[in-house]
Amino acid sequence: MKDRDGKGERLSVDDRYNQWKSLVPVLYDWLANHNLVWPSLSCRGAKTDGSVPNTLVIANCEIVKPRVAAAEHISQFNEEARSPFVKKFKTIIHPGEVNRIRELPQNSKIVATHTDSPDVLIWDVETQPNRHAVLGASESRPDLILTGHKDNAEFALAMCPTEPFVLSGGKDKSVVLWSIHDHISTLATDQGATKSSGYGGAKSTKAGGSDDKATDSPTIQARGIFQGHEDTVEDVQFCPSSAQEFCSVGDDSCLILWDARTGTAPVVKVEKAHDADLHCVDWNPLDVNFILTGSADNTVRMFDRRSLSSGGVGSPVHIFEGHEAAVLCVQWSPDKASVFGSSAEDGILNIWDHEMIGKKQGDAGFEASDPPPPGLFFRHSGHRDKVVDFHFNSSDPWTIVSVSDDGESTGGGGTLQIWRMMDLIYRPEDEVLTELDKFKSHMLTCSP
Known part of the structure; x- marks a missing residue:
């Protein structure tokens, strides 16, 4: 699928972006744009150029309920700005670039990160001390280190939705499985310590430092290595x-x-x-x-x-x-x-519905000369370079956070966006028509 102008030629990235920006008030119920200082490869990770330490940043974002987003906020969209709705909560100095981060579904305060090493790092972001990312600052100490890879594991990372299990893949061509419960730790249960299951042993290894002195982080061995x-x-x-x-x-x-x-x-x-x-x-x-x-x-x-x-x-x-x-x-x-x-x-984030294949579908964000392929009903074109990660909000399913590596285009480190398309786009057609009829009736009643 190609972006085209009236002559059938491909639009430049800037032209496509400007065209998208003009449609923001029509396509979105909510949009927060946050220009990052440093590039990010994941929706919570950031890497730097070495002038300051690599950091894991935990932020809160205020998101308004559907249909009450301020039109003034949408109209004042500024891609060079940092959104006032995104507020930094805590900074962790990460040992190496943050390539991927995933939350534990049973406890969102527990996150796993991948960096350029064979290990997976586990962090309790609630108990980790807030750090100042200044040159020369010592690295934060992970709460756990998961070992088992024989080469770097940089991107393949997942957390289990039913158990506190972690899964990873790497350059060693292996898939490795761990259970956080295999370590006697306050990470394991709300009550504190729990008995080791016997599947993995716990030992200690050096993993950076803290504000006081370098200490050891406990490690967990793999439950299984799959080849x-x-x-x-x-x-x-x-x-x-x-x-x-x-x-x-x-x-x-x-x-x-x-x-x-x-x-x-x-x-x-x-x-x-x-x-x-x-x-x-x-x-x-x-x-x-x-x-x-x-x-x-x-x-x-x-x-x-x-x-x-x-x-x-x-x-x-x-x-x-x-x-x-x-x-x-x-x-x-x-x-x-x-x-x-x-x-x-x-630089595109597409939203699809495979049940639409073979059926009449909408054209939100598309030109008449460039109809969407089967199943595609919304195209988010708010990023100007590769969109490296995105995530649906589980508690507000149509709200999406996306991050792109477009530092050269924005003059910063990349772009973080939190957005929600207008609900008239994804709601069933009969619901939309019924609501429009009600609105039309209301307008007639209110007219002279």
Whole structure:
């Protein structure tokens, strides 16, 4: 899909962005734009140029309820500004760049991070001291360190929705599984200590320092190391209904399903899920039969785990073609089983509904000369370079946070945006028509 002007030529990035900006009051109920000081590879992580330490920043954002967003705020949109609605809560000095961060669903105060090392770091952001990111400051001490990789694990990271389990993939072509419960720690239960399950031993290792002096962080050994990929593992994801089942994708173009109860070998291996490296995967939390993958071949593919392949070659239910560059992130909506998002190096974040395929669909954010591909009903074009991560808000499902690496375009370190499309875009057509009829009736009643 291409952005075009009236002559059929592709719009430049700036032209596309300016066109999108003019439509903001029409397309959005809420939009907060926050220009970052330093580049970010995840919705909570940041990396620096070495003049200040790498940091993990925890921020709060005030988001108004639907339909009460101030029109004045939308009209005063300024991409160079830092949103007054985004307020920094705490800064943690991270040992190395923050490549990926994920929250524990059972306790959002517990987060895992990936950096350029084989280890996964676990942080209790509530008890971690707030730090000042100044040159020469010592690194914050992780609450736990998860060991098991034999080479760097930079991006593939997931937290289990049903148990305090952590999953990781790395350059060693392995998928590694841990349980936070395997360490006697206040992280384990609300009451404090718990007995070790016996699956993993705890020991200590040096992991940076604190405001006082360098101390040791306890480590947890892996419950299982799963091998089946032939190249770097780029992303991993748990099955929403089982802590023992998970999937992974990698630079070998493979999608693999695993089950820890049956051993460390693949349960199903799709040899050619895409025509290039796979960058991301997500498992539908509302319908566990469906899995999404995104690839360097610019497509998103939806697989049904009951019929993943034919002769080892991927057999997707549908191929979604709406990006012009490598897809970096995919995520299912936590609210509607058929809705998902995808973001890519083309600076676009697309919102899809696979139930719309073959049906009449809206054209929010699209030109008449450039109709959307099947299933695509909203295109967020608020970023001017690759959208490296995004996330649906589980408590307000149509509110999305997205982050892009567009420092050269913005004069900063990148852009963080929190936004919610106008509800008339995604609500059922009959509801919208009924509401418009009520509005029309009201206008007639109020007219002279």
